[in-house]
Amino acid sequence: MNRFLVGLRDLFNLHTDKERDAKTIESIEKNVSFKGANAWILAFAILIASIGLNINSTAVVIGAMLISPLMGPIMGAGLSLGINDFELFKRSLINLLFTTVISLITSTLYFVITPIDAAQSELLARTFPTIYDVLIAFLGGLAGIVAATRMEKGNAIPGVAIATALMPPLCTAGYGLATSQWLFFLGAFYLYLINCVFICLATLLIVKYLKFRKKEYVDEEQGRKVRRIISIIVTVMLIPSIYLAYTLVIENRYRENAAKYLEETFEENDHPILYKKINYRSDPKTIEVAVLNKVYTPEEIQANEKRMLKYGLKGTKLVMRQSDDTAFDANAFKASILQEFLKRDKTEPLSAQEQALLKVAPAAVANLYPTNNIASEANALFSEVKHLSIADHINFGADSTMKPDTLTVVTVGIDKQMPKKQQVQLEAWLQKRIQHKCVVWFRLEQ
Template sequence: MSDESKFDFSEEEQEQQQLINKDKAVEEKKEAVRKDAHGLFASIKTFLSELLDFREDTDRDATIIAIKADIPFKGATAWILVCSIFVASIGLNANSTAVVIGAMLISPLMGPILGIGMSLAINDIDTLRKSLINLATMIILSLLTAFLFFWLFPLSEDTSELLGRTRPDIRDVLIAFFGGLALIIARTKKGTIASVIFGVAIATALMPPLCTAGYGLAKGNWAFFGGAMYLFTINTIFIALATFLVLRVLRFPMLKYANSAKRKFISRIATLTAIVVMIPAIWTFLTVLQESKYKREFDSFVKNNIENNSNLWYDRRDNDLDPDKKIINLHFNGDVSDEMVSSLQNDKDKYEDLMDFELIINANKTRSADRLTQSLDRAYTDLDRKDNVIDGLQKQITELEINITNL
C-alpha cells in the first residue's frame, strides 16, 4: 500500500474519531441534564413533602379524647344549643348576617358529626352509636326551638338570609367537604387551632339550615323545610366524610377487641356504615352538580334570549325551573306570539342540558293591553307637554315681534 493511501486512511479514521467524540460529548451533556432534572425534581418533591406533610404534628390520642369529649349532649351543652338557635333565628328574622355568624360560633353541633367520622375510621361502634343519638337529639331540640320562636314571634317574613338556606348547590357541597377537612386537620394537630375551628363553624353554617327548617315547620312551608334539611344533611355527611378520610390517611389505630369474632363483626358494621354514608354523599354530589348545571344554563338562556329581547315583558319567578319534572315555566306580562314561542323553543334547545325540558309559556294578554294603554297615555302626555312648549315659544315670538315693531 502506498504512502498516499495510508495518509488518506488515517484522515478517514480521524474524521470517524471526531464524530465518535462529538456523540460522546452530546451523550454526556444529555446525561448531565438528566441528572440536573432528576435532582431538581427530587428537591421539589422534598420541598412539597416537607411543606404539605402534617403527619408529624399529629397527636392521635389527644385527638380521639378531644373528639369524644365534644360528643355528649346534656346540661350546659343543651342550653348553649338552645341559646344559639334563638340567636340564629333572630338573626335570620332580622336579616342580619353578623348575628347569624355569632350564633354559629357558639353552636356545639360539630362535636357529634366529628364523632361519627372518627368512629367509622377507627371501628368504634359504641362511639358511633353515641354520636348518632346525640346528633339526633340536637337536631330535634334545634327544630323544636326554632319552631317555637317563629310560631310565637309576630314579625316573621321570608328574608334573604332564610331564602339562602333553602336551595343548596354544588358550592355548599364543596364548602362542607373542604371545611370538614380543615376542621379535622386542625383537630389532629398538636395544640388546637381555635381560629380554624371557629372559621369552619362559620363557613359550613350548620345552624342556619336548622333554623330555616324550623321556620318552614312554623309557617307550614314544606319547601323551606325540605330545602333547609337537605342543606343540613349535605353539611353533615361531607364533614363526617372528610373526618373519616383524614383519619384513615393518618392511620389512626383501630379499636381492638378481645373477642376476634366481635372485632370482625364491628369492623364489618363500621365498614358497611361508612359505605352507606359515602353512597348518599356521592349521589348528593352528582345530583347537586347536575342541578347547578341546569340552573346555570337556565340563567344563561333567560339572560341571552329573554331579558335582552325588548319585545318580551318577562316576569321572573322562583319556580320557573323545575329540575325534577324537567319543566321550564316562563311567565310574561303580555301577549307572546306563536312565532316568538317557536323562537324561544329553538333557543332553549341550543342548551345541551335544557334540551329535554318542556317549555311552558304563560302569557297575560290583559297585562299586554294595560301596557299598550300605559304607552298611549305616556304618548298623550308627551304630546301635551310638547304643545305647551310650542305655545310658550309662539308667545315669545309674538312678544319679540311687538318689541321690534315698537323699535
C-alpha cells in the same frame, strides 16, 4: 427537582405538628356529649340564629354559628368509623339526633311566636342545596379534622363552623314547620343532612389517612362483627353521597345553561327580565319568565322554546308570564317587584337588572295600560279634564297574613267642579279604557 418535591412534601405533610392520637380522640369525644352547659349553649345559639334569620341579619347568624357546638357529634361519628369504635359511633348518633330535635323544637317555637313571619333572603338562601354546599361541607370537614389533630389548634374550628353553616338550615327547617311550609322544611333539612354526611366523610378520610390506631377487641369474633358493621355503614353513606353529588352537578349545570339562555334570548335583545323561575324538579321542567317592553306571540314563544335545545335544555317548557296570561296574578307580581326595590339595601349599588328596570320604568308603565292619547280622549268626552296620571301603589293590609297587592290610582286634573253623575261616568269609562280596575281621584286646579 428532587429537592423541590421533597420540599413540597414537607410543606403539606400532615404528620408534622400532629397531636398524639389518644389526646385527639379524647378531645373529640369530650365534645360529643350534650348535657349541662353544652345543651344551654345549643339552645341559645339556635335562638340567636333564628332571630338573625328572622330579621335578615347576616352578622347575627354568623355569631350564632360561632358559638354553636353542633360539630362535636358529627366529627365524633366520622372518627368512630375511622377507628372502628362502634360504641362511640352509637353515642355520636344519639347525641346528634338529640341536638337536631332540640334545635328543631327551639326554632319552631320561636317562629310560632314571632310577629315577623315573612321569609327573608337569609332564610330563602337555606331552602335549596347546591353542589357548592356539598363542596363547602366536605372541605370544611377536612379543615376541621386537620385542625383538631394539631398540637396548636389555631382558629380553624370557628371558621369551619361558619363555612359549613349547620345552624341556619336547622332554623329554616323550624321556620318551615312553624308556618306549615313543607318545601321549606324539606329543602332546609336536606341541606342540613348533606352538611352532616360530608363533614362526617371528610373526618373519616383524614383519620384513615393519618392511620389512627384502631380500637382492639379482646374477642376477635366481636372485632370482625364491628368491622363489618362499620364497613356497611360507610358504604351506605358513601354511595348515596356520590349519587347526590352527581345529581347536584347535573342540576347546577342545567341552571347555569338556563341562566345563559335567559340572558342571551331576552336581556341581550333589550328585553329586561322582570321575573324568572327555573323549575328543575317539575315534570316537565319549566322556565317561567316575564319581560318588559314586549308581549310575545305564540309563534315567538315556540321559536324561543326551540332555542333551548342549543343550551342543553331538552324537554324544558318555556312559560311566558305576560298581561294576557289568565293564570298569572299581575297585581301580586307587580307588588312583589315594588317590594324588592323597597327592601333592597340602599347603600348597595344597583344591580344590572335594577338599572335596566329604572331605565325602562316610564316605558314599562306606559305598556301596562293602553294610555295612548287617553288624556285627549277624556278631554273630548269631558271638557273639564285637563290632564291625568296613572300610577300603581303598594297596598298593605292591616293583617300581616294578607299578601300585599297593588292599587291603581288615576289622578284627574279638572279646571272646574264636575257633577257627581259625570264623575261616575268618567270613572266607568277610565276602567274600560285602561282595562283595569282603578281608583279615580279628582283634583280641582284653579
